[in-house]
Amino acid sequence: MADTTPSPDDGALLPLASVRREPAGDGAAERRSAGRGGRAAGPVKAAPAKGVPETAAVLPVARVAVDTPLPHLDRPFDYLVPAPLDSDAVPGCRVRVRFAGKLVDGFLLERAEASEHEGALARLERVVSPEPVLSPEIALLARAVADRYAGTMADVLRLAVPPRHARVEAEERAAPPPGPERSSAPADAPLSPGEGGPGAGGAGENGPGADGPGADGPGADGATAAGDPGPWAVYREGAAFLAALAEGRAPRAVWTALPGTGADGPEWPVAVAVAVRETLRGGRGALVVVPDGKDVVLADAALSAVLGPGEHVSLTAGLGPAERYRRWLKVSRGEVRVAVGTRAAAFAPVRDLGLAVVWDDGDDLHAERLAPYPHTREVLAMRAHHGRAGLLVGGYARTAEATRLVATGWAGPITAARETVRARAPRVRPAGDDAELARDAAARAARLPSLAWRVLKAGLEDGPVLVQVPRRGYLPALACQGCRVPARCGHCAGPLALRGGHAVPYCRWCGRLAGQWRCPACGGVRVRARVVGARRTAEELGRAFPSVPVKTSGRDGVLAAVGPGRALVVATPGAEPVPEGGYAAGVLLDGWALLGRPDLRVAEETLRRWMNAAALLRPGAELVVLADSSLLPVQALLRWDPVTHAERELADRTELGFPPAVRMATLTGSAAAVREMLGELVLPEGAQVLGPVPVESSRDDQVRERALVRVPWTAGPALAAALKGASGVRSARKADEVIKVCIDPLDTI
Incomplete structure (x- = not known):
């Protein structure tokens, strides 16, 4: 590839004072409420009025990230710290401030001796809680994510910091566990090309000594002992990766996991838990997403088995706000070092993050x-790069974005030998191959050809x-029985769709029943299934195998x-449930x-x-795929070779100018x-505008359009800055409509 940028992101995490922006509009009301961020040599100009509390004697200026979604106000503002709030107004705490005449929330980023603002500064109204919930690392990460995706820091912080629960904050704290001594260089030491571990300086620098002891490495039962490589023993670079983590270094790797499940479930959660254990041995924390x-349940069980109880927390929305905040506080206070x-x-x-893991990064x-609209893989890659932490991007398949990390040398691959892959993979058979078509001529048109019936029948004898x-659903799409025109409300x-065999057709958009539906083309009243x-499917299989229980998921x-x-x-x-x-x-x-x-x-x-489902089969078990065997994804599944498929996909996208070879943004809104x-955008050199073109119409018949802006990869920061600036201009002049801006969206086409 022509681009050899060593970082997956588009800019360094700069100090907050370096990335502040001037408002795009007048901003007079905002400047009357708070001063512009920054430092100055002179003292703070503030004369307290009669009855107003004195200002804090030390570091009297509070730099606050105000919770406002307006792009032209996406910068810190300065406030004075009243003396009564001096002890509670710590960096990272939640505060309430007067902003444009209203009381709004915010986070105190830092305390300073002086401000650049020449006029009088407003004062903090109150400290909501002295709990420092926004660490400097996360504040800098939020700023960088907002800049990369042309968003605002306030929007990112709403994703990063959960809502407060005062009762949870008041609960008794547990003492943070003592951290072990580092066994190697500190985490912030520069990574040199000669450092071990995949990705430290290139894809091929782990050396032949990184090979594991053999293809039959230990499973979950033998993975809890310190130093035991567990499932990593079967990977050629596995030992070097674990050694780098245990030594406190920061290896970066793209891991192609082997298929197969054991008595305790899939192997990948145990492998992740072992990597986390070695990270803790190196004196650093770990994060698994x-x-x-x-998948959280699987990873949680593996971490409990490998690390022991109470050494980590799981964070999901299903926990409820209070419990999730309680666990999040344990991480924030350092009571646990794994999440x-x-x-x-x-x-x-x-x-002190030492390893960030993202599993199945291709999942939407x-x-x-x-x-x-940030992506987990990009957020963790930025966090690992600037925090000198390791990164593990794992999955059964591989995305083009992960392949690009390997191609640029920013990360290294972790793969198993082909003999091991062949021994662990299922036996894949396409239903449309020549031999099967010669035996069953109707196999190409049948939804469940005879080969699939034979494989299911034989498999049911063994499990x-x-x-x-x-x-999902029953019949999610219907058509006229006579002329095949799609049935619509x-x-x-x-x-129109059906919920059951004896149900009345209903509209999937508005929910109305269509019992009197008549085809507008031919006048027919009978429908057939399109999908x-x-x-x-479960109903049909239940009739074919009446003595076998049918379960749906x-x-x-x-x-x-x-x-x-x-x-x-x-x-x-x-x-797919785990068998x-x-x-x-x-x-x-x-x-x-x-x-x-x-x-x-x-x-x-x-x-x-397909691979995520096939990985749940036993080694050598038969798997039938109903697709043309000449297609590239089918061929990759037959050979169980996602790496070659991803490399070819990246090469094709590079040639055609598609992500991730380029940076692309979408602008969606009304046509005008x-x-x-x-018309207002000042795009970087080499930018190409595609469209705008109409997109799906809304219920009120308003025409919506979408435009694509494509730039070379190196122009990504300039594109984000241009889009952020244009959004700020529209925000400052109070434009009637907010344009949805999304950088590197999954649904580009």
Whole structure:
């Protein structure tokens, strides 16, 4: 690749004083409420009025990040600290300040001796809590994330710091555990090309001595002893990676995990727990981020087994606000040094972070749905880079973004030998290969060809079998029986669907029943299925195997695990329950539904979903995939070679100018607003504007458009700054509509 930038992000974490911006508009009201951030040589000019409390004698200026979403006010503001609040107004605490005539929340970033503001400064109204919930590291990270994604620091802090619970803060604190002595260089020491561990200076610097002792390494039962590599023994770079963590260094790696499950479930949680254990031995903390609650449960159990009870906390939204805040405070106060959770946990204030782990980074659950839409992988990569921490990006499949980290030399690969991969992978058979078509000519058109029936029947004799269905529900899409025109609602033109075999069609958009539906093209009243969902598939399989229990797992209810007995498990992608001892066989249905989507990442995402399901099968178990065997994702699944597929995907995107080879941003809003903002943008050299083009129409018939802006990778910071500036101009003049700006979105096409 032409770009050899050694960092995954677009700029250093600068001191707060270095990244402040002037307001884009007049800002007179705001300047009357608070001074502009910064330092000056002169003293603070403030003469307290009669009855006003004295100002703090030492460090009287509080620099506050005010909770305002306005882009042109995205900078710290200076306030005076009243003497009664001096002891409570500590950096990182929550405060209330007067801003533009209103009382608003904020975080006290730092105390200073003086301010650049020439007029009188407003005073802090009160300290909400003296608890320092915003550490300097997280404050700097929030600033960097906001700048990278053209957002505001206030929006990032809402993602990073959970809401306060006074009762939880008042509970008795536990004493922080004593940290062991470092066995090597400090965490902030520069990484040199010669340092061991994958990614320290390139992909090939671990040396031949990093090979493990053999292909039959110990599993979960032997992974708890200190120094035992556990599952990492089967990876060529595994020993060097663990050694670097134990020595307090910061290895960065992209890990292609082996498939297979044991009696205690998948192997990857144990491998992650062992890496965390070695990080703790090196005297540093660790952070693990996974896509969903099901993975949190697996990682939580493995960490408890390897580290022991009470050595870590799990952070998920399902805990409830109070319990989640209680656990978050344990991390913030240093009572525990390991945290595991979903995407919001990427900002968990782990003390002296030594290892950040993101599992299955291709899962769209890692992409934040709230502005400024950061991605877990990018947040952790920025945090690891600037905090001199290690990073482990793991998964059964590999994304183009992770492959780029390896291609630029910023991270190194962790893979197993091909003999080990072949021994652990299932036996994949495409239903449309030539031999099967010669035996069964109807196999190409059948939804469940004879090969799939034979594999399911044979697998049921030895345990549970898995059937992955891409669509949830019963019949999520209907069409006219006569002319095949899609069936749509007469009120809002939404798609019609069925919830059950004897149910009335309903609209998936507005929910209205369509019992009197008539085809507008031919006048027919009968419908047929365009897409078959998981519940209808389970119903059909239940009739075919009447003596076998059928279990479903999906949006209506996710099964965590299944036993070793005979069972048909029908699951949607990502909801596959963990089998005890592995599935005896599997079928991946309706491959066309995954591969036929108009999406830039369709091949990568399809392979990821298939591999995540196939990894739950026993080694050598038969897996049937209903897709054309000539397609590249099918070939990668047959060979169990996600690395080559990802490298080819990255090469194709580089040639065509698609992410992650370039930086891309989308601007979405009304047609007039998008075109107005495009006209005001001062784009960096080499920028290319695509569109705007109409996107899906809203219910009120307002035409919405989306424009794409593409720039070379090195121009990413300039693009973000230009978009942030344009948003600030619109905000300062109080534009009627806010344009949605998203940098590097998952749904580019």
